[in-house]
Amino acid sequence: MFIPLKDLNPRRSYPIINTTLILVNVVVFVYQYTLPPNAFKMFMSANATIPARFPAWLSGNVPFEAAFLPLLTSMFLHAGILHIAGNMLFLWIFGDNVEDFYGHFTYLFFYLVCGVGSGLLHVLFNLNSTVPALGASGAISGVMGAYVLLYPRARVLTLVFIFLVPIPAVIILGYWFILQFLSAFSSLAVSASGGVAWWAHVGGFLLGMLITSIARSGQSTRWQSA
Numbered sequence: 001m002f003i004p005l006k007d008l009n010p011r012r013s014y015p016i017i018n019t020t021l022i023l024v025n026v027v028v029f030v031y032q033y034t035l036p037p038n039a040f041k042m043f044m045s046a047n048a049t050i051p052a053r054f055p056a057w058l059s060g061n062v063p064f065e066a067a068f069l070p071l072l073t074s075m076f077l078h079a080g081i082l083h084i085a086g087n088m089l090f091l092w093i094f095g096d097n098v099e100d101f102y103g104h105f106t107y108l109f110f111y112l113v114c115g116v117g118s119g120l121l122h123v124l125f126n127l128n129s130t131v132p133a134l135g136a137s138g139a140i141s142g143v144m145g146a147y148v149l150l151y152p153r154a155r156v157l158t159l160v161f162i163f164l165v166p167i168p169a170v171i172i173l174g175y176w177f178i179l180q181f182l183s184a185f186s187s188l189a190v191s192a193s194g195g196v197a198w199w200a201h202v203g204g205f206l207l208g209m210l211i212t213s214i215a216r217s218g219q220s221t222r223w224q225s226a
Contacts, residue, residue: 002158004172007093009154015096017108022088025136028076029084047073048132051123075115077134087136093156094147094169095140101150102215110211114142114204121203125188133197138204141180145208148173150216177205 035043049070056062078084099107118138126133147154152170160167184198 004156006157011096012100015099017104018095048134049074051126051129071116071119074134091140098146115139117207118200118204122197122200125199138200141201141204142208145205146212149212
C-alpha cells in the first residue's frame with residue numbers, strides 16, 4: 001500500500017558513508033551469486049547469524065568468532081533481489097540526512113552498532129533457532145529510528161496505490177514500526193522457521209532512537225556550554 005520513494009529533505013553534504021554502504025552491499029550480493037551452489041551455502045552459513053551458536057558457545061562447543069563475528073558480516077548478506085532492493089531503497093532515502101547529523105565516520109559506527117544490537121535482540125528471542133539470519137534490515141531500522149526522531153516533519157514522497165503523495169516521515173515510519181512490532185509480538189508463539197527477523201527490526205529502530213536521543217542531548221549541552 002505504501003512505498004516510500006524519496007524524501008524531500010535536502011542534505012548538507014555528500015553521503016560518502018551511506019553511498020559506500022550501499023555499494024558494498026551490492027558488491028557482496030553479486031559475489032554471493034557468482035559462487036557455485038556448495039560454496040554459496042558454505043559462505044552464507046559461515047557469515048549469517050545463527051542464534052543456536054550462542055548457547056553452543058556458552059557451553060564451549062562453538063568458538064567465539066563463529067558465534068559473534070556473523071553479527072557484523074550478516075549485515076552485508078541478502079537472500080534475494082527483492083530483499084536487497086528494499087533494504088537499499090530505505091537506506092538511500094533515510095541514510096543521507098542521518099549521516100549529515102552524525103558526521104561521516106560517527107554515522108558508520110552508529111550503523112554498525114544498530115546492526116549488531118538488533119542482531120543480538122533477534123538472537124535473544126530465537127536462542128534455539130538454527131535458521132540463518134541475514135540482511136541489513138536491523139542496521140537500516142536504526143537509521144529509520146534516528147530519522148523519525150531528527151526529522152519527523154520531513155516529507156517523504158510515497159507511492160500510495162497509484163498516487164504519489166508527500167507524507168510526513170513520522171507517519172510513514174510510525175506506521176512501519178507498528179507493523180514490525182505487531183508482527184514481532186505475534187511471532188512469539190511461533191518457532192523460527194525462516195522469514196523476517198521482526199525483532200531485529202524492532203530492536204534496531206528503538207536502538208537508533210535511543211542513541212540519537214542521547215547524541216542530540218549531548219550536542220545541545222555542548223551548544224549551551226559554549
